[in-house]
Amino acid sequence: xxxxxxxxxxxxxxxxxxxxxxxxxxxxxxxxxxxxxxxxxxxxxxxxxxxxxxxxxxxxxxxxxxxxxxxxxxxxxxxxxxxxxxxxxxxxxxxxxxxxxxxxxxxxxxxxxxxxxxxxxxxxxxxxxxxxxxxxxxxxxxxxxxxxxxxxxxxxxxxxxxxxxxxxxxxxxxxxxxxxxxxxxxxxxxxxxxxxxxxxxxxxxxxxxxxxxxxxxxxxxxxxxxxxxxxxxxxxxxxxxxxxxxxxxxxxxxxxxxxxxxxxxxxxxxxxxxxxxxxxxxxxxxxxxxxxx
Amino acid sequence: xxxxxxxxxxxxxxxxxxxxxxxxxxxxxxxxxxxxxxxxxxxxxxxxxxxxxxxxxxxxxxxxxxxxxxxxxxxxxxxxxxxxxxxxxxxxxxxxxxxxxxxxxxxxxxxxxxxxxxxxxxxxxxxxxxxxxxxxxxxxxxxxxxxxxxxxxxxxxxxxxxxxxxxxxxxxxxxxxxxxxxxxxxxxxxxxxxxxxxxxxxxxxxxxxxxxxxxxxxxxxxxxxxxxxxxxxxxxxxxxxxxxxxxxxxxxxxxxxxxxxxxxxxxx
Numbered sequence: 001x002x003x004x005x006x007x008x009x010x011x012x013x014x015x016x017x018x019x020x021x022x023x024x025x026x027x028x029x030x031x032x033x034x035x036x037x038x039x040x041x042x043x044x045x046x047x048x049x050x051x052x053x054x055x056x057x058x059x060x061x062x063x064x065x066x067x068x069x070x071x072x073x074x075x076x077x078x079x080x081x082x083x084x085x086x087x088x089x090x091x092x093x094x095x096x097x098x099x100x101x102x103x104x105x106x107x108x109x110x111x112x113x114x115x116x117x118x119x120x121x122x123x124x125x126x127x128x129x130x131x132x133x134x135x136x137x138x139x140x141x142x143x144x145x146x147x148x149x150x151x152x153x154x155x156x157x158x159x160x161x162x163x164x165x166x167x168x169x170x171x172x173x174x175x176x177x178x179x180x181x182x183x184x185x186x187x188x189x190x191x192x193x194x195x196x197x198x199x200x201x202x203x204x205x206x207x208x209x210x211x212x213x214x215x216x217x218x219x220x221x222x223x224x225x226x227x228x229x230x231x232x233x234x235x236x237x238x239x240x241x242x243x244x245x246x247x248x249x250x251x252x253x254x255x256x257x258x259x260x261x262x263x264x265x266x267x268x269x270x271x272x273x274x275x276x277x278x279x280x281x282x283x284x285x286x287x288x289x290x291x292x293x
Numbered sequence: 294x295x296x297x298x299x300x301x302x303x304x305x306x307x308x309x310x311x312x313x314x315x316x317x318x319x320x321x322x323x324x325x326x327x328x329x330x331x332x333x334x335x336x337x338x339x340x341x342x343x344x345x346x347x348x349x350x351x352x353x354x355x356x357x358x359x360x361x362x363x364x365x366x367x368x369x370x371x372x373x374x375x376x377x378x379x380x381x382x383x384x385x386x387x388x389x390x391x392x393x394x395x396x397x398x399x400x401x402x403x404x405x406x407x408x409x410x411x412x413x414x415x416x417x418x419x420x421x422x423x424x425x426x427x428x429x430x431x432x433x434x435x436x437x438x439x440x441x442x443x444x445x446x447x448x449x450x451x452x453x454x455x456x457x458x459x460x461x462x463x464x465x466x467x468x469x470x471x472x473x474x475x476x477x478x479x480x481x482x483x484x485x486x487x488x489x490x491x492x493x494x495x496x497x498x499x500x501x502x503x504x505x506x507x508x509x510x511x512x513x514x515x516x517x518x519x520x521x522x523x524x525x526x527x528x529x530x531x532x533x534x535x536x537x538x539x540x541x542x543x544x545x546x547x548x549x550x551x552x553x554x555x556x557x558x559x560x561x
Binding site: 182184185187188189190191192193194198202203206207209284286 | 401448
């Protein structure tokens with residue numbers, strides 16, 4: 001008798017995650033959820049404790065480090081227009097999230113195309129990769145205003161800056177993933193007289209998916225940074241970058257506002273990261289090693 | 294007699310590398326008739342895998358001619374005349390067992406009905422129809438290799454190239470798979486080129502055994518296995534079986550270049 005239970009021989013879609021019903025792995029799963037939440041909560045409480053302890057211990061004034069409750073209170077404060085700040089933050093965060101998402105998609109696609117080119121042509125890689133690397137050594141803060149000048153102050157220029165930070169990890173990881181194919185798996189395709197496209201879509205690309213998702217996790221947070229940096233130059237009207245600039249200007253007067261903006265910006269990045277991880281769990285369920293979250 | 298299905302004439306292979314040229318194969322000539330089961334046996338590094346890959350047009354010979362069904366090896370590959378099984382199963386992890394067996398049919402653009410039916414039939418043939426929906430890592434090594442055999446048979450190839458397919462398995466599993474393989478071959482009428490380290494396995498399976506010597510690989514001797522074609526557990530107990538095992542072992546040992554080198558797992 002095999003160690004796994006017999007399953008009906010129904011055809012599973014390739015994307016279905018197979019949950020091993022083996023007791024040790026599958027049994028813990030249901031119990032793990034609430035415990036994981038509890039753990040996250042415990043860590044959050046610990047950080048809050050260190051924060052307040054540090055503030056008390058070094059006698060830091062509010063303009064250096066506000067109390068956590070002051071930051072929380074800032075969300076409930078009424079803004080100039082009469083709306084509460086929690087609403088103002090939500091609107092601007094949504095705007096930034098949308099720009100990041102578009103940039104993430106554009107950058108991911110660009111990175112993928114470059115990676116496919118690099119993986120198939122050493123010549124192309126040797127020629128282009130120095131510039132790809134150089135593109136990431138130039139400070140994004142210096143490039144962002146130029147992109148805004150070229151493309152205008154609309155959401156599009158921000159998405160392009162987000163894409164600029166997104167494509168690089170995808171290119172680097174996918175080039176490697178597309179090349180790291182088992183030579184015998186490739187020989188099999190050759191023996192089947194498979195076309196270039198068939199080898200790409202039936203072998204190289206699925207085999208490289210774990211590499212792709214590693215890159216997308218990095219890109220997810222980078223794209224949010226890119227969008228925010230893109231909002232910093234003069235002329236932008238919405239987004240967390242604008243909120244941060246304004247809050248920085250009035251920092252001495254209302255320091256909690258900047259801290260609240262930082263918190264919200266971080267939350268966007270964290271949400272993106274976990275969204276990518278969730279998609280990864282669904283798509284790369286066949287990978288034997290569980291992705292670390 | 295009909296023309297041989299595989300013909301090798303003066304095939305040689307030299308690998309070039311920075312360290313210099315390595316002569317892997319020298320002057321290999323061999324003719325295989327349709328329906329034969331040919332084992333290629335020899336010590337590690339005698340180029341038997343290279344020879345198999347040259348026949349399958351996965352490696353270019355440095356010299357010599359390969360004719361398969363009256364065509365070049367390349368044309369035979371493009372006509373999908375080969376089924377191939379490697380030492381490791383080489384299953385695609387992201388595909389279920391059924392989808393792995395479907396792969397050759399997809400690549401060849403076969404009609405939908407055939408893509409559904411043929412893999413089911415083949416999985417039944419190798420006794421794995423219950424595992425169609427499993428992923429490869431959920432199967433044992435022997436089961437994975439049976440999936441690989443089913444996949445190799447998907448396009449009903451006239452030639453099966455097998456590169457030590459059972460080398461990584463335990464002896465009991467190997468014996469059982471040997472038996473199953475003979476049944477499969479009888480049903481599909483495929484011609485088989487089978488690389489192995491095991492003398493007993495070679496004798497049990499083959500119609501002829503090609504004994505190779507190492508560096509550069511050359512054919513030392515071809516042993517005809519004159520056992521009845523229907524083989525089973527009783528075959529392994531026949532006196533003639535032991536004689537043939539001894540003959541093959543002697544041919545491997547006689548080679549002066551093999552002094553001090555063990556001639557693979559013997560079994561038997």
